Amino acid sequence: MSLEKYTPAWVKRIGLVTVLLIFVGGIVFWGGFNWALEATNKESFCISCHEMEENVFREYQNTVHYTNRTGVRATCPDCHVPKEWGPKMIRKMQASNEVLHKILGSVNTPEKFNKKRHELAQHEWDRMKKADSRECRNCHNYSFMDYTEQGDRPARMHPKAFDEGKTCIDCHKGIAHQLPQIDQHIGKQNEGALEISHGDKPKPAEDAAEKK
Template sequence: MRRVTHWSPFFIAGIIFWGGFSIGMEMKSREEFCIGCHEMQDNVYQEYVGTIHYSNRSGVRATCPDCHVPKEWGPKMIRKIQASKELYAKAFGIVDTPQKFEDHRLEMATREWNRMKANDSQECRNCHNFEFMDFSAHKSVAANVHDKAEEVGQTCIDCHKGIAHKLPRNHDASKAFQF
């Protein structure tokens, strides 16, 4: 008969903890969780519903986490820690009205644009990748711009600010294409 060692309960507890933690992280990386706050439901979600990322001819939908939550474990944990600032803003009423949300929109958008710039727009590239783009199928202007962007090392967010949400007031719109 095999003897059970003293570390077995810790091993089992670790598996249970890790499983619960992983399930919790995945549940908090779903669109339903993202729009659970009226600040998101009433503001940026309503803007997103009117975009090609929500409804398009292919039927492929990019949800909030597809753009705002990295898929890799390490970057996802970093993003979740950063998101605690958003929870703080909700809990303390910093963005709890449309006016307050608008007052902080540029700051929040800039933080997100900087994050996307720093990771080479990885979440965009999960679906859109220069390597797989057929520039000959693009309109000539788009093909030229994408070809040049690839050459000079630009990333998606350099040009596509405002693609899924309206641009903040006081944002220099000349620095972003409007689609």
């Protein structure tokens, strides 16, 4: 039985061998493209430039996201690259701007980096806010939180924040990297000291004086 009459006209025009070569070439291209995505989505790639390795990566190593009792880690791409295909592609295209600034040497020294720290942090906070802290929720889904296992403060504040429509980054800035000189209502006031901002906001001077 001849299959010629069932063969599409466009296949006849270019030939079956050409079609097979295009098919194989497509597989090779897709495999290479996916390999490149995965290769650029690893912590080792993120810290391959000294701007990241000597600044934010060192800060991150001092946090619970890097080392903890359970050994569960959130690496750079876990927090900064979406897992969904569409948002991931958008983020990858945006990252081309970071390559440009690597070439220009915009933040190639700690002094330059710290000078732009607030601007860089604000861009990331805005991105996370817009996405409803999507990357945080890959691990910290509030729908499955057991408030009885949390401390008094988070068990009290989390339901309230969720009811008010707040997202993770509204309250949890500075959990993996040094905060720029900002204030957040649940965190430690940061005056630019080289430390990660955690804990309660310091009491006003008059309150501290009263306690004395």
